[in-house]
Amino acid sequence: MTTENAERLTIGEVAQAAGVAATTLRYYEREGLLSPTDRSRAGYRLYDDGAVERLEFVRAAQAVGFTLDDIRALLELNGDSPCKEVQALIERRLTEVDEKLADLTRVRSTLADALQRCRKSKKGCAVVADLKRKRGKRRSK
Amino acid sequence: MTTENAERLTIGEVAQAAGVAATTLRYYEREGLLSPTDRSRAGYRLYDDGAVERLEFVRAAQAVGFTLDDIRALLELNGDSPCKEVQALIERRLTEVDEKLADLTRVRSTLADALQRCRKSKKGCAVVADLKRKRGKRRSK
DNA sequence: ATACACCTTACACCTACATGTAAGGTCAAG
DNA sequence: CTTGACCTTACATGTAGGTGTAAGGTGTAT
Numbered sequence: 619m620t621t622e623n624a625e626r627l628t629i630g631e632v633a634q635a636a637g638v639a640a641t642t643l644r645y646y647e648r649e650g651l652l653s654p655t656d657r658s659r660a661g662y663r664l665y666d667d668g669a670v671e672r673l674e675f676v677r678a679a680q681a682v683g684f685t686l687d688d689i690r691a692l693l694e695l696n697g698d699s700p701c702k703e704v705q706a707l708i709e710r711r712l713t714e715v716d717e718k719l720a721d722l723t724r725v726r727s728t729l730a731d732a733l734q735r736c737r738k739s740k741k742g743c744a745v746v747a748d749l750k751r752k753r754g755k756r757r758s759k
Numbered sequence: 760m761t762t763e764n765a766e767r768l769t770i771g772e773v774a775q776a777a778g779v780a781a782t783t784l785r786y787y788e789r790e791g792l793l794s795p796t797d798r799s800r801a802g803y804r805l806y807d808d809g810a811v812e813r814l815e816f817v818r819a820a821q822a823v824g825f826t827l828d829d830i831r832a833l834l835e836l837n838g839d840s841p842c843k844e845v846q847a848l849i850e851r852r853l854t855e856v857d858e859k860l861a862d863l864t865r866v867r868s869t870l871a872d873a874l875q876r877c878r879k880s881k882k883g884c885a886v887v888a889d890l891k892r893k894r895g896k897r898r899s900k
Numbered sequence: 901a902t903a904c905a906c907c908t909t910a911c912a913c914c915t916a917c918a919t920g921t922a923a924g925g926t927c928a929a930g
Numbered sequence: 931c932t933t934g935a936c937c938t939t940a941c942a943t944g945t946a947g948g949t950g951t952a953a954g955g956t957g958t959a960t
Contacts (some may be wrong), residue, residue: 630936640937645918660926662937675869682863683824686917701877708874715867722823722863726856728816733849736842771906781907786948801956803907827947 626656626664636673643673651676651690683718767797767805777814784814792817792831824859 633640646652647663652672654663672693679689692711695704774781787793788804793813795804813834820830833852836845 628937639919641919642917644938649917658926658937660937662926678862679866680917681824682859682866683822684866695873705874705877708870708877712867712870712874715863715870718823719860719863719867721819722856722860725820725823725825726853726860729849729853729856732836733846733853736846736849769907780949782949783947785909790947799907799956801907802909803956821947 627667627669629654629663629665632665632669632673635670636677638673638677646673646676646686649686649690651686651693682715766807768808768810770795770804770806773806773810773814776811777818779814779818787814787817787827790827790831792827792834823856 627635629640629643633643643652643663647654652669654665654669656664658664676686676689676693679692680686684692688711691707695707768776770781770784774784784793784804788795793810795806795810797805799805817827817830817834820833821827825833829852832848836848
């Protein structure tokens with residue numbers, strides 16, 4: 619597939635562009651996360667370039683802890699959904715994201731503190747002690 | 760186990776305090792994340808209350824996407840490690856955390872934007888369109 | 901002294917998220 | 931017109947992070 623059609627990408631091209639394996643794209647299709655817009659005569663999957671953006675959104679959301687199920691739910695939202703439900707879902711997700719941000723910030727400051735002390739002391743650095751002393755509210759999903 | 764010894768907690772007590780299953784604690788022990796400080800005559804695991812803090816750190820770190828392996832590495836750091844290595848590890852983790860913060864912030868603003876539009880429009884809300892338009896740099900771990 | 905909730909080990913099983921493998925079809929280049 | 935990189939499907943396997951189950955011991959309340 620070297621014919622630069624400038625609108626229809628094969629699975630390999632999309633995969634390369636987004637930095638995932640082609641097999642992963644087929645998997646995402648089965649899971650309803652991203653379908654090719656078309657097929658070639660031979661049955662090859664053909665994607666438009668929006669697919670790459672969408673895929674990048676999926677990966678970013680995944681990197682911060684959303685499951686594929688969560689992400690599918692977000693991606694499935696469209697003009698046909700009753701606005702109430704859409705709003706509620708988005709609000710729930712926002713709350714989750716904010717909790718994650720709080721956790722992450724906490725972990726970050728633990729690490730930063732540990733690094734500080736580590737730099738200060740000529741000798742070994744008791745990071746474990748630091749970690750053990752750190753506190754925070756519960757989160758379990 | 761109802762005897763309040765005020766320093767030695769059984770697995771069930773720790774589990775309850777931290778909001779995880781006792782089986783999970785045994786699993787963490789096998790994985791080297793958290794060991795009881797002692798055993799009773801009968802072989803019951805006995806933890807000091809630092810265990811709860813430690814466990815909370817584990818869960819918070821996990822909630823924001825660290826693997827148990829990552830977390831073990833952090834927790835294993837101690838005064839015996841050469842400071843150079845310790846620093847390097849912490850620095851690497853800090854970088855990861857900052858990348859996660861960036862991703863998370865991006866996802867957050869996508870959601871917030873979507874919610875805005877959703878509130879504005881009387882009718883359906885094209886969230887998918889929003890998501891597709893959002894961009895960001897690669898992250899795949 | 902017996903019920904009952906808790907603990908022990910060992911091992912099988914589960915879900916999410918892929919990845920690999922086999923068996924075959926497609927297509928542009930040499 | 932064949933080579934070799936790509937694509938197809940279907941199915942098996944792998945890893946992380948647990949959960950469940952069986953078979954048995956513990957400890958305290960009644």
